[in-house]
Amino acid sequence: MIDRNLQYFKPHSYKIEKTFADEIYSSLNSNSKNIHSKYFYDKKGSELFEQICDLPEYYPTRTEIEILKNLKSDLSKYLNDSFRLVELGSGSSIKTRLILDIFAENQNKIEYFPIDISEILAESSELLQRDYQDLNITGIIDTYEGGLEFIEKYDDKNNLIIFLGSSFGNFIPNEGKNFLRKINSIMKNDDLFLIGLDLVKDKKILEDAYDDSQGITAKFNLNVLSRINDELDADFVLKNFEHFAKYNEKDQRVEMYLRSLVNQSVNVSKANLSLKLKQGELIHTEHSHKYKIPQIKELFNKTGFEIKQIWLDKNKHFALILVSKK
Ligand code: AVJ
Numbered sequence: 001m002i003d004r005n006l007q008y009f010k011p012h013s014y015k016i017e018k019t020f021a022d023e024i025y026s027s028l029n030s031n032s033k034n035i036h037s038k039y040f041y042d043k044k045g046s047e048l049f050e051q052i053c054d055l056p057e058y059y060p061t062r063t064e065i066e067i068l069k070n071l072k073s074d075l076s077k078y079l080n081d082s083f084r085l086v087e088l089g090s091g092s093s094i095k096t097r098l099i100l101d102i103f104a105e106n107q108n109k110i111e112y113f114p115i116d117i118s119e120i121l122a123e124s125s126e127l128l129q130r131d132y133q134d135l136n137i138t139g140i141i142d143t144y145e146g147g148l149e150f151i152e153k154y155d156d157k158n159n160l161i162i163f164l165g166s167s168f169g170n171f172i173p174n175e176g177k178n179f180l181r182k183i184n185s186i187m188k189n190d191d192l193f194l195i196g197l198d199l200v201k202d203k204k205i206l207e208d209a210y211d212d213s214q215g216i217t218a219k220f221n222l223n224v225l226s227r228i229n230d231e232l233d234a235d236f237v238l239k240n241f242e243h244f245a246k247y248n249e250k251d252q253r254v255e256m257y258l259r260s261l262v263n264q265s266v267n268v269s270k271a272n273l274s275l276k277l278k279q280g281e282l283i284h285t286e287h288s289h290k291y292k293i294p295q296i297k298e299l300f301n302k303t304g305f306e307i308k309q310i311w312l313d314k315n316k317h318f319a320l321i322l323v324s325k326k
Contacts, residue, residue, distance in 0.1 A: 008139040025271040034284035048220040057208040063318040068098040084111035088163040090121040115147030152186040166198035169289040180303035200290045210245035218243035233269035256286040
C-alpha cells in the first residue's frame with residue numbers, strides 16, 4: 001500500500017555521489033588541506049551531532065529551542081492557512097515539532113517539506129508521521145540549492161522556509177551572501193524565511209562549545225575520516241589524528257581542524273589520491289561563524305530581504321530572524 005502522507009524525491013542523486021570523490025581529491029591534494037563540513041553528516045556523524053546538541057557546553061541547540069518555545073504567538077501572526085513548512089536540513093525533531101505545533105493551531109492538514117542531503121531524512125520523517133496524523137511530508141534528498149529549485153517549480157503555495165541551528169555559520173561570508181540571494185530568488189513575494197544565527201560572545205564559551213569535556217565533538221570531527229575510509233576506500237588511521245578547535249576573533253568564527261600527530265601517508269583509492277601529512281599539519285574541517293546584530297541587519301539588507309522580527313534569548317547568545325523579500 002502506498003502511504004500518501006509520505007513521499008520522497010531525489011532530484012539529483014547521481015551528481016551528489018560523483019562530487020564526493022572529486023571534492024575530496026581537490027581539497028586534500030593541496031597545501032592547505034581541508035574537508036568540507038557538509039561531509040560530517042553520514043549516519044554516524046548525524047548521530048554524533050545529535051549527541052553534541054545535548055552536551056552541557058554546546059549552548060546553541062538548547063538556546064534556540066528556548067527562543068522557539070517563546071515565539072509562538074509572535075510567529076503565528078505572520079502566517080495564514082496557505083503556508084507550508086520547508087526546512088533546510090531535516091533538523092532536530094524537537095525544533096521542527098515546535099514550529100509544526102504553531103502551524104497546527106491554524107491548519108488541520110499540514111504540509112512539511114524537509115530538504116536534506118542525508119538519508120537520515122527518512123528516519124526523522126517517519127518519526128514525525130507517527131505523532132502527527134494529518135501531516136503530509138514530502139522529503140527531498142538533495143543539496144539545499146537543488147531542493148529549493150525543486151520547490152520553486154512545485155506549486156504556488158506559500159512557504160515558510162526555516163534554516164535553524166546556525167548551520168548558515170558554515171558558509172564563509174561570500175558563500176553566505178550568495179546562498180541568501182539564491183533563497184531570495186526562489187521565494188515568492190509572500191514567502192517567509194526564518195533563520196537561526198549564533199552570536200559573538202566570550203571566547204571561552206565558544207571554544208568549550210566546540211571542544212567538550214566528553215570528547216564527543218572530537219569523535220564527530222574524526223568521524224569524517226572514517227566516512228572517507230568507508231565510502232572512498234581510504235586508509236586513514238584515526239589514532240594518528242587529533243581534534244583541534246579555536247576561535248578566530250578577527251574572522252568571528254570557530255575553526256575546527258584535524259591535526260596529524262605523525263608524519264604519515266594516506267591512500268584514498270576512489271579519489272585516486274595518495275597524500276602525505278607532516279606531524280602537526282592541520283586539515284581544516286569546519287568554520288562556524290558568529291554574528292553581531294548590526295552585521296545581521298546589514299547582511300539581510302544587502303541580499304534583498306526585509307527584516308520582520310528578531311528574537312533573542314535572555315543572554316543574547318543566539319538569534320532567530322524572520323525575513324521576507326524586499
Ligand atoms: C550544525 C554547523 C550549526 O557549527 O555549531 C557542532 C556543527 N560542529 N559542533 C555548529 C558543529 C561542531 C554546528 N552546525
